[in-house]
Amino acid sequence: MKSITLGLVGVGRIGVMHANNIASLNEGSDGPVAGVEVRLKVTDVAADHARSVAAGLGAGFVPTVQELLDSGIHGLVIATGTATHPGLIRAGVEAGIPVFCEKPVAMNVPDSVPVLEHIRQNRGVVQIGHQRRFDAGYVEAKRAFTAGELGWIHSLRAVTCDMSPPPVEFLATSGGLFRDCSVHDFDILRWLTGREIVEVYAKGSNNGDPAIGAVGDVDTALALVTFDDGTVGTVSASRYNGAGHDVRLEIQGSARSVMVGLDGQAALASAEPGITFPSGTPHKTFAERFHQAYRSELAAFVEVILGKRENPCTPEDAVAASRVADAAQASLESGMPVTVAQEVDR
Numbered sequence: 271m272k273s274i275t276l277g278l279v280g281v282g283r284i285g286v287m288h289a290n291n292i293a294s295l296n297e298g299s300d301g302p303v304a305g306v307e308v309r310l311k312v313t314d315v316a317a318d319h320a321r322s323v324a325a326g327l328g329a330g331f332v333p334t335v336q337e338l339l340d341s342g343i344h345g346l347v348i349a350t351g352t353a354t355h356p357g358l359i360r361a362g363v364e365a366g367i368p369v370f371c372e373k374p375v376a377m378n379v380p381d382s383v384p385v386l387e388h389i390r391q392n393r394g395v396v397q398i399g400h401q402r403r404f405d406a407g408y409v410e411a412k413r414a415f416t417a418g419e420l421g422w423i424h425s426l427r428a429v430t431c432d433m434s435p436p437p438v439e440f441l442a443t444s445g446g447l448f449r450d451c452s453v454h455d456f457d458i459l460r461w462l463t464g465r466e467i468v469e470v471y472a473k474g475s476n477n478g479d480p481a482i483g484a485v486g487d488v489d490t491a492l493a494l495v496t497f498d499d500g501t502v503g504t505v506s507a508s509r510y511n512g513a514g515h516d517v518r519l520e521i522q523g524s525a526r527s528v529m530v531g532l533d534g535q536a537a538l539a540s541a542e543p544g545i546t547f548p549s550g551t552p553h554k555t556f557a558e559r560f561h562q563a564y565r566s567e568l569a570a571f572v573e574v575i576l577g578k579r580e581n582p583c584t585p586e587d588a589v590a591a592s593r594v595a596d597a598a599q600a601s602l603e604s605g606m607p608v609t610v611a612q613e614v615d616r
């Protein structure tokens with residue numbers, strides 16, 4: 271059996287989730303990495319915690335990033351804070367190792383552009399973690415649209431609502447609700463339609479913890495987006511959705527309409543008499559809602575390493591979504607529609 275080793279940097283909440291998902295890639299024999307044993311090595315500045323995570327998964331612990339890069343790994347998985355992404359991506363690319371990095375590429379688009387150029391110059395392979403591209407519902411919606419089953423799209427409505435907000439300390443450095451949360455919707459809208467978003471008009475509100483407003487963020491926001499063919503859509507987000515973690519996308523076409531996320535665990539209830547759907551327990555976090563998608567994106571990364579598939583989410587894709595998020599934030603602050611910068615990062 272062929273074996274490859276992934277090196278994971280960062281074992282915080284996201285990192286531990288990725289570590290467990292990497293370990294699960296060896297389960298079963300009919301998955302996308304069948305016949306390949308995936309091994310894991312981890313490192314983190316919190317060494318004791320990293321050792322504990324490694325021991326629990328039967329993985330190896332390496333004291334530093336450089337030692338990890340020098341240890342013979344076949345792929346580097348980055349699950350650290352955003353500010354560290356550019357340096358770690360550069361290090362992996364310079365070592366000639368394929369890289370998987372959680373979104374975004376950098377704290378902002380201007381900081382991302384030099385990273386893109388570095389990747390190109392070194393012919394690096396970098397997959398960015400926009401996991402919704404691997405969710406079964408989004409995949410089916412894209413298939414139906416591409417096959418012409420929906421006709422032409424006249425409206426799109428994307429929703430991402432957390433059950434409760436993250437710590438204010440995180441929000442103070444997140445870049446805002448559009449960059450932290452809605453960027454996933456901006457990415458998936460580009461991916462599904464194959465169109466560029468050219469203008470954004472955003473509004474927001476703060477009716478929850480005043481501390482969120484005090485750090486310059488909003489707890490609820492709505493963006494009207496216009497695509498390059500004139501199609502319109504909305505992207506809404508909130509930190510306070512007590513019903514549960516709610517992620518949906520409604521695609522209305524001239525022939526047929528579909529909704530992603532409308533299953534038995536959807537975080538909503540019908541007001542119509544006698545209707546009991548959905549009846550399941552809603553998801554509480556994004557990790558639950560996208561459990562399989564997170565696993566599938568890492569399986570895809572293994573396939574990229576093995577040369578079995580093309581990169582499913584390039585750094586250029588991620589930066590394009592970030593440009594839309596930047597425009598939404600600028601519109602929120604100015605109260606005016608903002609044209610999305612259309613620099614070509616390819």
